[in-house]
Amino acid sequence: AQSVTQPDIHITVSEGASLELRCNYSYGATPYLFWYVQSPGQGLQLLLKYFSGDTLVQGIKGFEAEFKRSQSSFNLRKPSVHWSDAAEYFCAVARYTGTASKLTFGTGTRLQVTL
Amino acid sequence: DVKVTQSSRYLVKRTGEKVFLECVQDMDHENMFWYRQDPGLGLRLIYFSYDVKMKEKGDIPEGYSVSREKKERFSLILESASTNQTSMYLCASRTKTSGGYYTGELFFGEGSRLTVL
Numbered sequence: 001a002q003s004v005t006q007p008d009i010h011i012t013v014s015e016g017a018s019l020e021l022r023c024n025y026s027y028g029a030t031p032y033l034f035w036y037v038q039s040p041g042q043g044l045q046l047l048l049k050y051f052s053g054d055t056l057v058q059g060i061k062g063f064e065a066e067f068k069r070s071q072s073s074f075n076l077r078k079p080s081v082h083w084s085d086a087a088e089y090f091c092a093v094a095r096y097t098g099t100a101s102k103l104t105f106g107t108g109t110r111l112q113v114t115l
Numbered sequence: 116d117v118k119v120t121q122s123s124r125y126l127v128k129r130t131g132e133k134v135f136l137e138c139v140q141d142m143d144h145e146n147m148f149w150y151r152q153d154p155g156l157g158l159r160l161i162y163f164s165y166d167v168k169m170k171e172k173g174d175i176p177e178g179y180s181v182s183r184e185k186k187e188r189f190s191l192i193l194e195s196a197s198t199n200q201t202s203m204y205l206c207a208s209r210t211k212t213s214g215g216y217y218t219g220e221l222f223f224g225e226g227s228r229l230t231v232l
Contacts, residue, residue: 006157009155034220036221041225042225042226043119043205043207043223043224043225043226044158044205044207044221044223045223046220046221049220090157090158102160102163102173103160103221104160105150105157105158105159106157107155107156107157108157
């Protein structure tokens, strides 16, 4: 079964500092990987996704993520964090893209931004 | 923009009550999902429906049932609510790309926070 691990439950960074959120997956074949963000009181919004090709993917709000097969990782990065980035971030993995494809989510990383 | 609307943002129910959580999407999406979100556990899939009247159990279906009689509406039912079902419930929908694949981009509602006393 596929699984996703987000080792950091809570991270605090200063506004303007760089950010890296870790995500490790467990799945035998090439996975389909996603990062979602949940602002307080809101549903989840897709930040970016990786299906194939270039291992560095760009997303919305200035985020990017890099797929590293050798490390089974898909870490999310942002060069300069803004206070509005404070939210909870979820990594997710899917096995395929058929109609019954289901996403498995990690437990989330809560980002706090200090001014 | 895709809109997924969950009928109730906050509900308080008593143990043993039957609870209906309603979700409506306005973009003709084939797939709809119900997730449960708990601190430290992330999102866990309860049920999903890949088309009208079609449903499949997720990872934690016990104590829940679902109904999808119309494409735009997906209901989650707690037949007899228990305190361990106190949680945030998230509905989501998804459609195919032009290539016929399900890209995994889920569109989420804002959630329904259920408290069972």
